[in-house]
Amino acid sequence: MTVTESKKEVKCVVWDLDYTIWNGTLAEGDNIQLKPGIKEVIRTLDSRGILHSIASKNNYDDAINKLKEFGLEEYFIYPEIHWNTKSGSLAAIRENINIGMDAILFIDDQPFEREEVKSVHPGITCLDAVEYKTMPDLPRLNPRFITEDSKRRRKMYQDDIKRKKEEDAFEGPSEEFLASLHMKFVIHEAKEEDLKRAEELTVRTNQLNATGKTYDYDELNAFRASGTHKLLVCELTDRYGSYGKIGLALIEIKAEYWHLRLLLMSCRVMARGVGTVVMSHIMQETKKAGKKLQADFKKTDRNRMMYVSYKFANFKEVSSDDEGHILFENDLTMIQPFPPYIDVKIL
Amino acid sequence: MELKEKIRKFIESNLVVFEDEAEFSDSDNIFEMGFVNSLFAMKLVNYIEEDFGIEVENDDLEISNFSSVNRITEYIESKKSA
Numbered sequence: 001m002t003v004t005e006s007k008k009e010v011k012c013v014v015w016d017l018d019y020t021i022w023n024g025t026l027a028e029g030d031n032i033q034l035k036p037g038i039k040e041v042i043r044t045l046d047s048r049g050i051l052h053s054i055a056s057k058n059n060y061d062d063a064i065n066k067l068k069e070f071g072l073e074e075y076f077i078y079p080e081i082h083w084n085t086k087s088g089s090l091a092a093i094r095e096n097i098n099i100g101m102d103a104i105l106f107i108d109d110q111p112f113e114r115e116e117v118k119s120v121h122p123g124i125t126c127l128d129a130v131e132y133k134t135m136p137d138l139p140r141l142n143p144r145f146i147t148e149d150s151k152r153r154r155k156m157y158q159d160d161i162k163r164k165k166e167e168d169a170f171e172g173p174s175e176e177f178l179a180s181l182h183m184k185f186v187i188h189e190a191k192e193e194d195l196k197r198a199e200e201l202t203v204r205t206n207q208l209n210a211t212g213k214t215y216d217y218d219e220l221n222a223f224r225a226s227g228t229h230k231l232l233v234c235e236l237t238d239r240y241g242s243y244g245k246i247g248l249a250l251i252e253i254k255a256e257y258w259h260l261r262l263l264l265m266s267c268r269v270m271a272r273g274v275g276t277v278v279m280s281h282i283m284q285e286t287k288k289a290g291k292k293l294q295a296d297f298k299k300t301d302r303n304r305m306m307y308v309s310y311k312f313a314n315f316k317e318v319s320s321d322d323e324g325h326i327l328f329e330n331d332l333t334m335i336q337p338f339p340p341y342i343d344v345k346i347l
Numbered sequence: 348m349e350l351k352e353k354i355r356k357f358i359e360s361n362l363v364v365f366e367d368e369a370e371f372s373d374s375d376n377i378f379e380m381g382f383v384n385s386l387f388a389m390k391l392v393n394y395i396e397e398d399f400g401i402e403v404e405n406d407d408l409e410i411s412n413f414s415s416v417n418r419i420t421e422y423i424e425s426k427k428s429a
Contacts, residue, residue: 208385265385270385270386271386273384273385273386273387274384275384275385276383276384276385304389305385305386305388305389306385307405307408308385308388308389308392308408309385309388309389311405311408311409311410312378312383312385312388312408312410312413314378314410334378334379334410336378336383339384
């Protein structure tokens with residue numbers, strides 16, 4: 001698969017260092033020079049919300065110091081710099097960022113490394129380092145929209161790394177740590193300025209996505225203005241900063257039912273228990289309106305967690321077909337309260 | 348008895364129980380206590396599948412099978428003897 005064949009947007013570029021980002025072999029004490037224009041390429045992609053990481057065979061401290069010297073260190077998250085295989089490095093990066101291999105682009109000057117990575121991770125896309133200047137023009141590195149959330153994506157991941165460090169160092173029960181984060185979860189009806197991000201969420205979210213259906217800006221705007229639908233956007237902040245707009249729900253208002261057409265939550269907030277919050281909110285509101293609740297679901301190879309979430313929220317299957325479409329119904333007799341460590345605001 | 352202990356340990360170490368005094372008995376409904384989120388739900392299913400070599404079918408994913416230490420234990424035992 002080449003860069004142009006796959007259609008999936010690239011969420012992360014993983015860079016080799018020697019003869020990819022710079023010319024010269026660092027470990028041999030060469031005079032190291034950045035490749036011309038490489039900084040601009042990295043900055044441009046960063047501003048589009050594409051993450052950068054490193055898979056390089058080098059001494060960690062030497063490489064990081066060199067990157068600092070060039071003013072590039074801040075652009076890379078979860079760098080893997082050591083002498084082990086690059087396929088292992090890619091696996092670690094993928095797991096840390098929590099995205100699919102098919103959303104990663106690996107760039108290296110050595111055919112051997114590209115092939116080694118590809119042999120272990122067939123879904124990944126590899127690029128020869130000589131092509132780095134073409135990167136800003138590649139369609140898969142050009143997200144349809146660049147939103148506030150995409151612009152600060154790296155910062156949000158870096159905040160997350162800080163959180164995780166503190167969490168690991170935190171002695172005591174994890175619920176106390178969660179409480180110490182002072183999480184604030186806001187649910188509000190989508191405004192026009194939320195729609196770009198809403199479309200982006202339908203495209204980028206795989207694991208906590210009930211239907212896998214993507215909607216574009218105009219479709220979402222039509223729902224918003226329809227009077228027969230509610231389009232809800234969720235945002236999470238804590239003392240480290242904002243996680244951005246991380247959740248979306250589309251509800252069709254019918255005579256007897258509220259029908260949940262779409263529910264998704266960014267996987268970055270999976271560990272925070274907020275998926276349950278928005279489900280509970282929708283269930284409460286449906287009950288208040290005196291309606292019953294139905295929900296669409298489509299099984300994919302990635303969204304089992306969402307299926308389990310529905311079932312554990314007491315949704316029952318009403319019907320299903322061979323293609324994995326399921327219609328759920330909830331009798332609203334059991335609605336989980338909001339977790340005490342999250343301050344939920346409904347606007 | 349041993350199985351129950353294992354389940355209880357798993358729940359205690361993975362559920363976010365906010366108050367220290369929130370004790371639960373083997374028959375308490377952990378869902379009604381408001382402690383269950385998506386991640387815990389998935390962890391629980393994975394734990395049962397991996398540690399006990401059971402495949403949890405979608406049809407088995409009913410709260411009634413997982414709502415308390417006792418129910419989970421019964422579920423695992425019924426799958427193992429099946």
